[in-house]
Amino acid sequence: xxxxxxxxxxxxxxxxxxxxxxxxxxxxxxxxxxxxxxxxxxxxxxxxxxxxxxxxxxxxxxxxxxxxxxxxxxxxxxxxxxxxxxxxxxxxxxxxxxxxxxxxxxxxxxxxxxxxxxxxxxxxxxxxxxxxxxxxxxxxxxxxxxxxxxxxxxxxxxxxxxxxxxxxxxxxxxxxxxxxxxxxxxxxxxxxxxxxxxxxxxxxxxxxxxxxxxxxxxxxxxxxxxxxxxxxxxxxxxxxxxxxxxxxxxxxxxxxxxxxxxxxxxxxxxxxxxxxxxxxxxxxxxxxxxxxxxxxxxxxxxxxxxxxxxxxxxxxxxxxxxxxxxxxxxxxxxxxxxxx
Amino acid sequence: xxxxxxxxxxxxxxxxxxxxxxxxxxxxxxxxxxxxxxxxxxxxxxxxxxxxxxxxxxxxxxxxxxxxxxxxxxxxxxxxxxxxxxxx
Numbered sequence: 001x002x003x004x005x006x007x008x009x010x011x012x013x014x015x016x017x018x019x020x021x022x023x024x025x026x027x028x029x030x031x032x033x034x035x036x037x038x039x040x041x042x043x044x045x046x047x048x049x050x051x052x053x054x055x056x057x058x059x060x061x062x063x064x065x066x067x068x069x070x071x072x073x074x075x076x077x078x079x080x081x082x083x084x085x086x087x088x089x090x091x092x093x094x095x096x097x098x099x100x101x102x103x104x105x106x107x108x109x110x111x112x113x114x115x116x117x118x119x120x121x122x123x124x125x126x127x128x129x130x131x132x133x134x135x136x137x138x139x140x141x142x143x144x145x146x147x148x149x150x151x152x153x154x155x156x157x158x159x160x161x162x163x164x165x166x167x168x169x170x171x172x173x174x175x176x177x178x179x180x181x182x183x184x185x186x187x188x189x190x191x192x193x194x195x196x197x198x199x200x201x202x203x204x205x206x207x208x209x210x211x212x213x214x215x216x217x218x219x220x221x222x223x224x225x226x227x228x229x230x231x232x233x234x235x236x237x238x239x240x241x242x243x244x245x246x247x248x249x250x251x252x253x254x255x256x257x258x259x260x261x262x263x264x265x266x267x268x269x270x271x272x273x274x275x276x277x278x279x280x281x282x283x284x285x286x287x288x289x290x291x292x293x294x295x296x297x298x299x300x301x302x303x304x305x306x307x308x309x310x311x312x313x314x315x316x317x318x319x320x321x322x323x324x325x326x327x328x329x330x331x332x333x334x335x336x337x338x339x340x
Numbered sequence: 341x342x343x344x345x346x347x348x349x350x351x352x353x354x355x356x357x358x359x360x361x362x363x364x365x366x367x368x369x370x371x372x373x374x375x376x377x378x379x380x381x382x383x384x385x386x387x388x389x390x391x392x393x394x395x396x397x398x399x400x401x402x403x404x405x406x407x408x409x410x411x412x413x414x415x416x417x418x419x420x421x422x423x424x425x426x427x428x
Contacts, residue, residue, distance in 0.1 A: 007370040014377035048419035237398040257391040281402035
């Protein structure tokens with residue numbers, strides 16, 4: 001038997017082992033556990049603020065840890081930092097490349113980052129001495145587009161890329177400390193755990209992976225989606241993962257049971273999920289879709305309990321403030337809306 | 341039934357981004373894939389009855405302080421413009 005054939009057989013056997021192990025702990029389903037729980041009442045959120053200023057499609061937004069400032073990225077070639085309480089623009093940062101796909105706010109509030117078809121992650125210092133916002137570092141090494149980035153702290157950032165890898169960078173030296181490879185398709189999205197020890201990635205190979213940041217290793221792989229995973233996030237208790245896909249569904253996977261708990265789907269939904277964010281308790285999941293809407297799901301009962309309708313084009317990004325007080329949607333219609 | 345990705349990807353090498361056509365590259369990839377599957381097969385899993393009930397418990401404990409779920413009083417809503425009277 002050639003080595004390839006041997007390896008193929010071993011792989012099949014291990015896959016069967018994993019399937020069996022998952023089945024062995026599948027003693028009940030989430031719907032069965034919550035059969036006695038009532039669905040949450042209809043959730044009607046109103047637009048409280050509209051952030052106007054971008055001149056083209058908005059591709060990404062991210063809240064700062066103060067739940068007041070947020071950053072957005074648009075293909076008009078600008079990063080805008082907004083005071084969401086007043087709708088004032090705190091910073092309007094012109095970008096070298098207008099083909100931006102992601103942005104991030106550092107937990108400290110000192111920096112923002114962005115990247116896209118330039119294959120780079122550019123870090124901007126918001127607290128420079130002379131008050132001007134300048135590029136602090138250009139992290140270049142990915143051989144594909146930058147789909148997502150998230151700061152761990154002021155000196156480390158994690159990126160996901162169309163080159164099928166994710167990376168941990170040392171911002172000071174501008175080098176990749178760790179490369180996370182294993183996905184067989186473009187990495188589209190990532191989210192960092194609350195304790196900053198792990199992160200999850202969603203990719204065009206239809207899987208989500210859980211990574212140990214310090215070990216540089218993939219711990220778990222979750223399948224089941226029938227198309228690209230565009231959005232990913234941690235459930236607030238840190239023990240489950242939420243994914244949104246081009247197959248029109250969102251799923252929740254439990255990390256410790258190592259399998260899918262439930263799918264959020266409706267036959268009337270025929271378009272892809274672009275973005276998602278859980279509410280503070282996790283009971284609500286807000287998901288943005290290609291059909292210009294955002295659906296609000298009861299995460300335990302898997303029923304739609306509300307809709308955010310107000311954008312005139314695709315909802316490309318969504319984020320809930322760390323204090324849970326509001327949700328922000330960003331759209332290809334060039335506006336951001338704050339809802340609660 | 342969850343599906344796992346294919347064993348070998350005949351195309352772009354995820355590590356280098358280069359198109360791989362040599363058989364030795366495929367063997368290396370296959371070895372890495374098998375090692376990864378071993379790591380994933382070895383994890384300790386807990387029963388869904390425990391995992392899911394803890395999830396439900398978390399929602400119940402934190403639901404009362406979830407502003408989007410409970411609603412926010414106008415006076416406590418930083419995004420709502422508060423109307424104030426001015427005495428002329």
